[in-house]
């Protein structure tokens with residue numbers, strides 16, 4: 001008889017809540033990862049995120065091998081895979097950490113039903129956030145839709161649970177099932193190595209975070225986002241660090257949870273405007289314009305540098321994400337869903353809640369969003385945040401030879417955006 005721990009977006013052995021409890025169970029624990037065909041089938045064969053997952057699993061497997069265990073890797077439709085597992089092993093208990101995305105919640109419900117039919121107990125845990133679901137709500141029990149009061153309540157509740165518990169799994173490593181499962185090659189999963197690699201995160205350069213984080217040429221941010229997305233670091237450790245050292249950095253980690261709870265309470269935001277009053281906006285949705293934006297050929301250096309950084313590295317600096325998103329929605333009047341989908345394909349740190357939340361923020365359709373009449377001027381943004389042009393020269397090497405004409409005139413686009421929004425917003 002065995003227990004299973006099912007890894008998903010928590011790819012680490014240390015400080016992992018579900019794994020901690022799995023190792024306390026009375027049965028030896030088999031660690032499992034499933035490459036889910038319903039997700040993988042739509043990805044390009046050199047998708048860098050699959051590579052990141054693969055490398056993280058390889059690392060976990062190495063650690064497990066040093067104590068005589070190994071990870072079981074399966075590929076297929078999740079439900080069919082679980083069916084084969086319950087046929088193959090005498091499974092008593094299954095442990096996993098919660099995932100709050102609509103697709104994941106449906107998937108987990110199905111698997112829990114399947115397990116129940118086989119009299120297998122399942123246990124799920126909060127691991128990827130400090131506060132989940134309905135833990136931070138207004139006095140009347142309704143979710144917050146404005147960031148600042150959410151943050152204040154978050155900090156108030158956080159003060160009550162500090163210091164955060166650490167889930168030390170190492171002391172129970174002997175409870176892993178002794179095994180030597182085959183570790184497949186990336187090609188066996190149907191993928192090849194990507195040219196794009198994830199940057200390691202750093203907490204060393206954050207001393208000037210507050211002053212410098214908006215300047216894309218300066219390496220002043222943490223690069224934590226893909227690591228938090230795939231759980232290769234523990235959010236509790238990062239929050240404890242931020243709480244001790246840097247309030248602005250902590251505030252960014254709270255934004256992450258803010259958008260996660262918005263997605264949890266309002267799953268319609270994945271495809272629809274949070275503010276339905278904005279449903280009447282007449283987007284231009286010009287495909288040729290969209291292509292120029294995707295390829296970084298708008299003629300606005302800040303926008304083009306950002307898109308090229310994204311295309312080449314799977315990352316874009318936050319300030320520049322705000323500029324390119326505003327440009328797409330307001331200058332080009334292309335609906336935010338197109339930009340969101342493009343980011344989803346390219347970003348190594350693609351996170352449904354943050355991506356949708358920030359895109360809707362930029363489009364003005366989201367909760368606590370930028371007002372519709374705020375239209376970033378990409379040239380002023382460039383002057384303010386990359387005055388010497390260091391960032392743009394890095395991504396647009398031909399810049400000094402003279403740069404092409406802007407694809408739309410700023411003043412015209414600004415007036416057009418404001419007029420279109422005004423006419424479209426239902427009152």
Ligand code: FAD
Nearest residue numbers: 221222223224225252256318321322349350351354355358
């Ligand atoms: P740091 O400045 O070091 O921030 C630390 C962490 O705080 C980040 O790793 C992230 O987890 C969190 N954080 C910071 N800013 C935000 C924010 N605005 N919203 C939510 N969490 C935040 N972030 C994603 O993780 N995934 C996405 O898919 C994503 N899409 C975005 C789309 C648009 C249009 C915009 C404007 C922003 C988006 N962001 C997204 C937020 C932000 O740009 C990235 O989290 C940040 O640039 C990652 O770099 P970092 O880890 O060095 O950030």
